Amino acid sequence: MTEPAPRGRPSTGRAHRPPTIHDVAREAGVSRGTVSRVLQGGHNVSPAALEAVNAAIRRTGYVVNRHARSLVMQRSDSVAFLLTEPQELFFEDPNFNVLLRGCTRALAEHDIPLLLMIAGNEPERRRITRYIAAGHVGGVLLVSSHSGNPVVERLTQAQVPVVACGKPLGQRTHVAYVAADDREGAREMVRHLHRIGRRRIATVTGPQDTPGGVERLAGYRETLAELGLPYDERLVAEGDYTRAGGEAAAGRLLDRAPDLDAVFVASDLMADGALTALERAARRVPEDIAVGGFDDSPIAASTRPPLTTVRQPWDRISDEMVRLLLSRIAGEDPAMVILPTELVVRQSA
Amino acid sequence: MTEPAPRGRPSTGRAHRPPTIHDVAREAGVSRGTVSRVLQGGHNVSPAALEAVNAAIRRTGYVVNRHARSLVMQRSDSVAFLLTEPQELFFEDPNFNVLLRGCTRALAEHDIPLLLMIAGNEPERRRITRYIAAGHVGGVLLVSSHSGNPVVERLTQAQVPVVACGKPLGQRTHVAYVAADDREGAREMVRHLHRIGRRRIATVTGPQDTPGGVERLAGYRETLAELGLPYDERLVAEGDYTRAGGEAAAGRLLDRAPDLDAVFVASDLMADGALTALERAARRVPEDIAVGGFDDSPIAASTRPPLTTVRQPWDRISDEMVRLLLSRIAGEDPAMVILPTELVVRQSA
DNA sequence: CTGAAAGCGCTTACAG
DNA sequence: CTGAAAGCGCTTACAG
Numbered sequence: 107m108t109e110p111a112p113r114g115r116p117s118t119g120r121a122h123r124p125p126t127i128h129d130v131a132r133e134a135g136v137s138r139g140t141v142s143r144v145l146q147g148g149h150n151v152s153p154a155a156l157e158a159v160n161a162a163i164r165r166t167g168y169v170v171n172r173h174a175r176s177l178v179m180q181r182s183d184s185v186a187f188l189l190t191e192p193q194e195l196f197f198e199d200p201n202f203n204v205l206l207r208g209c210t211r212a213l214a215e216h217d218i219p220l221l222l223m224i225a226g227n228e229p230e231r232r233r234i235t236r237y238i239a240a241g242h243v244g245g246v247l248l249v250s251s252h253s254g255n256p257v258v259e260r261l262t263q264a265q266v267p268v269v270a271c272g273k274p275l276g277q278r279t280h281v282a283y284v285a286a287d288d289r290e291g292a293r294e295m296v297r298h299l300h301r302i303g304r305r306r307i308a309t310v311t312g313p314q315d316t317p318g319g320v321e322r323l324a325g326y327r328e329t330l331a332e333l334g335l336p337y338d339e340r341l342v343a344e345g346d347y348t349r350a351g352g353e354a355a356a357g358r359l360l361d362r363a364p365d366l367d368a369v370f371v372a373s374d375l376m377a378d379g380a381l382t383a384l385e386r387a388a389r390r391v392p393e394d395i396a397v398g399g400f401d402d403s404p405i406a407a408s409t410r411p412p413l414t415t416v417r418q419p420w421d422r423i424s425d426e427m428v429r430l431l432l433s434r435i436a437g438e439d440p441a442m443v444i445l446p447t448e449l450v451v452r453q454s455a
Numbered sequence: 456m457t458e459p460a461p462r463g464r465p466s467t468g469r470a471h472r473p474p475t476i477h478d479v480a481r482e483a484g485v486s487r488g489t490v491s492r493v494l495q496g497g498h499n500v501s502p503a504a505l506e507a508v509n510a511a512i513r514r515t516g517y518v519v520n521r522h523a524r525s526l527v528m529q530r531s532d533s534v535a536f537l538l539t540e541p542q543e544l545f546f547e548d549p550n551f552n553v554l555l556r557g558c559t560r561a562l563a564e565h566d567i568p569l570l571l572m573i574a575g576n577e578p579e580r581r582r583i584t585r586y587i588a589a590g591h592v593g594g595v596l597l598v599s600s601h602s603g604n605p606v607v608e609r610l611t612q613a614q615v616p617v618v619a620c621g622k623p624l625g626q627r628t629h630v631a632y633v634a635a636d637d638r639e640g641a642r643e644m645v646r647h648l649h650r651i652g653r654r655r656i657a658t659v660t661g662p663q664d665t666p667g668g669v670e671r672l673a674g675y676r677e678t679l680a681e682l683g684l685p686y687d688e689r690l691v692a693e694g695d696y697t698r699a700g701g702e703a704a705a706g707r708l709l710d711r712a713p714d715l716d717a718v719f720v721a722s723d724l725m726a727d728g729a730l731t732a733l734e735r736a737a738r739r740v741p742e743d744i745a746v747g748g749f750d751d752s753p754i755a756a757s758t759r760p761p762l763t764t765v766r767q768p769w770d771r772i773s774d775e776m777v778r779l780l781l782s783r784i785a786g787e788d789p790a791m792v793i794l795p796t797e798l799v800v801r802q803s804a
Numbered sequence: 805c806t807g808a809a810a811g812c813g814c815t816t817a818c819a820g
Numbered sequence: 821c822t823g824a825a826a827g828c829g830c831t832t833a834c835a836g
Binding site: 124169171172173174176177182187202206207210211217219220221222223224230233237240241242350382385404408410 | 590
């Protein structure tokens, strides 16, 4: 009366085979179909069976085999976090970290694994697009601010649910996205600079092929008009969202308009660079020149002086991105979510 | 004479079924077994068949279904990048980014997807340990500097191949790891400070439950002895690898030993904090006090003044971690890899 | 409400 | 060298 011999699989080094649905079924005295139904939510299962199965799951320590499930369900349960920026930006920009952490956490709550993919150049992009189009991921969280990104088009064409962070520029198809209210955030900042008495307000913009770059500049211009301040091109310099770029842009501003008394910089990282430029030019902040940033990224509190800035609600952004993606995966239509920003006053303005 | 009707699966929204091994076999005029053999490396396949299959793969755009493969192979093809630090560190420390990017790239070269997992607290750790122990990943790249981490033990117990970044402290089992030569790096830095004429050399250490914290301090002490300099406890303050921690530790040092003329700080981030403390105390760097960092992280070049530091070869570290993990997965024994560091002289010392 | 059965796409002895 | 066949662990109509 011995147990039937273990099935003759080659030893793979892994000590014990994890229990399968079959073990649970035997343990609970039901069929595998019933166990599976319990796993799927317990519809059409008698209370008694349900309880027996749950107990058996607990006793056996059963964990579903996701490969088997994905194979039969014809879809993956994982989600890709896809970066299409060149790697330097990824390194330097502290916002990426915040977003990545937030999305990982939000997905973890749904028990969904996050695949990190970085596609900084065209070969990588092709490889990754193929991987995703092959159905290896259930959906994509896309971080790619620059417009003209072919990945978006390819992904939607492959019918893969996508949610972008920030409005994808120059896309003919509707793609779901989550963004902060860049324009209103910029308006708040410029109003604040005006309120504290500044009248020659300059700006360092983001790249004009990114939604943040465009929208924050638009907010700046609108508010100037609203306040009856003239729009002066010498007060506008384009940056590239890097620290060095912010420093260079602030330097140009100082050359062209030495009388400026405030500068709204479209990202904290660039604002930190601008502070360096101002210090070198022996301008005191905020006494001579007030500086406003954007993001309220981790560095904002540790610049000298600490940055007055516009907070992007990163936690909510990641939550909404995940929520939206799950709804897309469930078959709902795209949507765009705009989240309000908040002015954070520290010492630089 | 119509095509056979498509198999009657419910439409899932995904437009076209990707081609399967079956389509390739038909296209190539061989059996599915032969196609599979080609996929596995082409052993025991005639040149003619091999060519026919490869051509068919190209024509059909076939991509292997990893779920099916993993199911039958009884192992996953993905690798987890597991962070067990509390999230703050992850945010603040630029080294994480560099390492993460490096590992993603190195794995991509082997066509292996990276799963990002963050386990900052015990419930998360349990959930993730269970996930991994269930065989959902083929191996783990572990980033966890603090000792007493239960995850390491659980993972090795579950027979999952693990490679750590930095030597795991207080582990009874041998676990493979890759680390920079922390001790020698610290020695180089202290020697450099001595060479430029400093004699009252202080240090801000890393946490003493981390390998870097311990080793870099050891290198500091050894070099002092070697140079005939006395070891003075007032010259040693422990930091926590955060900017604020570095600032605080430097402040303590200044209180206890106002005559110090150099400080070796065990990370660039803490060194940046130390610069703030020194500036507030009106000490010039490097004239009054020379400052040496560790890491050569992205921030090192943009501190004021730019940091003289010790470069950790992050690219090589990630390469070696991935190489080592793949060899572990292939069944080889653990190994530890120590990589040399390099002194990078900028302006702070 | 439940079980038996087919099938997801792949790999791998096995027999030729 | 090659094909037919079994099987990986799961889900889901289908028939009761």
